[in-house]
Amino acid sequence: MAEKMPPAQRRRGTALEDVLLEAAWTELQRTGYAEFTIDAVARAARTSRAVLYRRWPHRAALVLAALRAHVTPVAEDVPDTGSLGGDVIAVLSTLAGRADVGGLDVLVGLLSELDEVPESLTTTVPDVLRQVLARAAARGEIGRGDIPATVLELPVFLLRYDMVVNRRTPSGERLTEIVDDLFLPLVQRYASA
Structure with a gap:
């Protein structure tokens, strides 16, 4: 039975x-x-x-x-490499690595389909970068001037551009270029003001 x-x-x-x-x-x-x-x-x-x-x-x-x-939020594990440039590259590397976890097509599709990007997606990384900048200021790497939101958003916008428009995960060299040639000079300009 x-x-x-x-x-x-x-x-x-x-x-x-x-x-x-x-x-x-x-x-x-x-x-x-x-x-x-x-x-x-x-x-x-x-x-x-x-x-x-x-x-x-x-x-x-x-x-x-x-x-x-399935992915640890970047805000839960903010890198501390001991240098501002290293920290920002580590944050961007973490974000770029998400394409490996979920697949680049998933991230591209998701970003292109969201009519309204949830506030948590647009504020998380700038908040993490504020933490990184505060640590850099405490170490004396930069001044304590006010960094505009546009500057804080720039590295992520460039990362998204590479992934959505160019359909590629940025290389380590590209991340270094974004940070060293674009982001850090702007941070230095505003932080020292």
């Missing part, structure tokens, strides 16, 4: 969200961003699309949540 299986337990809260994000991550790795669908994630998680849409209003939001569940 066949053994009866216990009835499936209804998943809720964090347990459900973990299953959904894991299914999304697996599907993303399998198909890439262009072929990623809410339907496929719902099938993999053995749930309905409505369950997913209650948490994430569109696929870009779900992909972003899946990435966040």
Whole structure:
């Protein structure tokens, strides 16, 4: 006689969200961003699309949540190499390395599809760079002048440009160029004012 299986337990809260994000991550790795669908994630998680849409209003939001569940936020591990240039290059290297984790097509697709980039994406890196700059000022590498937001955003905009427009992950040489030739001269100009 066949053994009866216990009835499936209804998943809720964090347990459900973990299953959904894991299914999304697996599907993303399998198909890439262009072929990623809410339907496929719902099938993999053995749930309905409505369950997913209650948490994430569109696929870009779900992909972003899946990435966040699998990648340590840069703000949680701010590099301290002992020099301003080294710290900024390390931050950019961490961000560029995310293309290796999620896939460049995932990052390009995500950035191109988000109608509104969540505030956390636009403020996190400048906040991290403010920490890096404060440490550099404490070490005496730079003055304590006010650095405009545009200068703080510049390295990330250039990184995104390389990844979205040029469709390549910037090399270490390119990151050094962004920092040494563009970012640091602007920081020195404003920090010493």
